[in-house]
Amino acid sequence: MKFEPAPLEDWMRLYYFAVDDDIGSSGVEDYSLADLRALLGIGADELDAVVFRDSTSFGGEEVRTAIAAHWGTGDPDQVMVTHGGSEAIYLVLSTLLEPTDAVVVTEPTYHTHTSIARTMGCDLRVWPLRPENGFRPDLDDLRAVVDGAKAVVVNFPHNPTGASLTPAERDEFVEICREAGAYLVWDQAFREMVVEGEPLVDPVHDYDRAISIGTLSKGYGLPGLRVGWAIGPQDVLRGTLDLRDRMTLHLSPLVELLATRVAQNADLLVGPRMDNARTNLALLRKWAAEHPDLIDLPVPMGGASTFPQLLGHADTTDFCHELARQHRTLLVPGTCFGDPTRVRLGYGGPAASFARGLDTLALVGEKARVQN
Template structure:
C-alpha cells in the first residue's frame, strides 16, 4: 500500500507548535500529569512499582475490562487497547479490507478514515455531507451508495470537522442498511461523549454483530499526548489485528496502560469539566458567527469541539489561513484539508479567553481581507 500525504497533518506540522493562539484543534486543552494524578488518586509509589515488561497483545485484562465498562458494558473479549485510536483504525482496516473491496466513506471527513481505504486499493464511494442541508447526513443517499458488494461503511459521528451527527433512529437505520447487505460498520467514536442537544449515541457494537467502534483519550478526555485508544470488535477480527500487530507495535506500553486504567475509572472527572467549558465556548462561537453574517456562515455543531464555517468573499482560504498565522499568530485549519476550500475548521475546546481573543483577531483579518 502507498499512502498519500495527509494535508491536515502537513498543515499542523508547520504551524502547531509555534502558534500564539490555537483555535484549530479537534480536542480540549490538555491535562497535565499533576492534574491526572489528582483526578485518579495515582500515587508515585504505584508508578515506582511498575516493571517495564512486555504487555498483552490485546491489552492488559484489567484495562480491557475498564474500556468495556466505559463502552456500556460490552464483552471485554471484544476490546483491544492501542496507541491512540489511529493504530486501532489502521489495524482493523488492514485486517478487514482487500484490494477491490467496496467501502463507503464520509466527506468532508478525517483523512485516516478515507485515505487508508484508498491506499489499500479499495473502491471508495463517498457519502457527502452538504452545507446547504446544514451538513445533515441523508440516510437515503447512503442507501443509494450501498449494494451487496459493500464491505464496510466508515463513519465518525459526531463528525470531524462539521460537528454533525445522527439521531438514534438514524443510527439504527444505518445499522439495518449495513445488515441488509452484510457490510461492516466502522464507527469512529472519538466525539461520542461530546454532545450538546441530545445524549450520546448508544454503543454501536451492542446493536450489530459486524460493527467495530473506536475510542481515544485524545478528544473528550483531554489527553492526546498519552496516546491511548481502543477498538471494540468481533474477537475473530481482533485475532487478525494481532497478527498484523506482531510485526509492528506488539502492545501498548505498561506505563500508558497504568495511567489509562486510572483515567477510565474516573472518566467523568476528566470529561465533565471540559464538556461544561465547551458548552460555553460553543455559545461564544455561535454568537460570534451570528454577529458577523457578512463574514462567515456557520452551522452550529451538534457534537465534538470543531465547527466548519464558510468564509464569505475569501477566494483562497489557504492563503488567508497562512496570513492569519503569520500576521496575527492565530491557527485555524483551511478547509482544503477536508476537500472544502471555502471553509475553515475552528476548534472550540480550548481556554475561553484564548477562543475569544482568537475570534477577535479572526474578525479583524476577515474584515481586512474583504477590503
C-alpha cells in the same frame, strides 16, 4: 503501501506548536499529569510500582476490562488497546479490506477513513454530507451507495463538521448496514462530546459486525498519552496481530495504568471539558451573528469543531497561513477536508485563548474583506 499526502497532518506539523491561540483543533484543553493525579487520586506509590516489562498484544487485562466496562459490551476479550485511535483505524481497516472491496465513506471526512482504503485499491463510495443541509447525514444518500459494500466507515459526531445522527436515525443507520451485510467501522472519538442530549448508543451493542474505534485524545484532553482502542469481533481483532507484531507490539505499562484509571473515572475528565466547549460554542454563535459578512456558521450537534464558510474566500489557505505566521493563531483551511472555501474552527480550547482567537479572526477577516 505508499499513502497519499495527509494535508491535515502536514498543516498541524507546520503550525500546531508555533501558535499562541488554537481555534483549529478538534479536541479540548489538555490535562497534565498533575491534573490526572489530583482528579483520579493516583499516588506516587502507584507510579513507583510500575514495572517496565512488556504488555500483551491486545493490552493488559485491567485496562481492557475498564474500557469494556465503560465503552464496550463488558467483555474484555472484545477489546484491543492501541496507540491512539489512528493505530486502531489502520489495523482494523488493513485487516478487514482487500483490493477492489467497496467501502462507504463520508465526505468531507478525516483522512485516515479514506486514505487506507484508497491506497489498498478499494472502491470508495461517497456518502455526501451536504453543506446545504448543515452537513446533516441523509440516510437516503447512504442507501444509494451501500449495496454490496464490504464496510461503512463513519464518525459521529463528525470531524470536521460536528454533524451527527439523532437516536432514531442512528438505529435506522445500523439497520441499513445490517441489511447490506457490511462491517460498520464506527469511529466514536467524539462520542461523549454532544451539544445537547445523550451520546449515541455504540453499535457494538446491537450489531455483531460493528467495530468501534475509541480514543482518549479528543474529549478527554489526553492526546499525548496516545491511547486508543478497537472493540469488536474477536476474529477481526486477532486478524490485526500480523500487522501489530511488525509495528508497535503493545502499550507501555505506565500508559496502561493511566488509561485504566481514566476509563474507571471517565466522566470526571470529559464533563468539565465539555462544559467549557459548550460555553465556547455559545460565544462562537454570538460572534458569528455579529460578523455576518465574514462567516457562514453551521451549528454543530457535537464534537468540538465546526466547518464554516469564510465568505469572500475561494480558497482559505493563504488566509490561514497569515493567521498562523503573522498572528500566531491556528485555523485549519478547508483544503485539508476537500472544500477550500471553508475552515475547521475548533471551540474546545481554553476560554480565554478561544476568545482571543476569535478577536484575531475578526480583525484579519475584516482587513481581508476591505482589501477585496
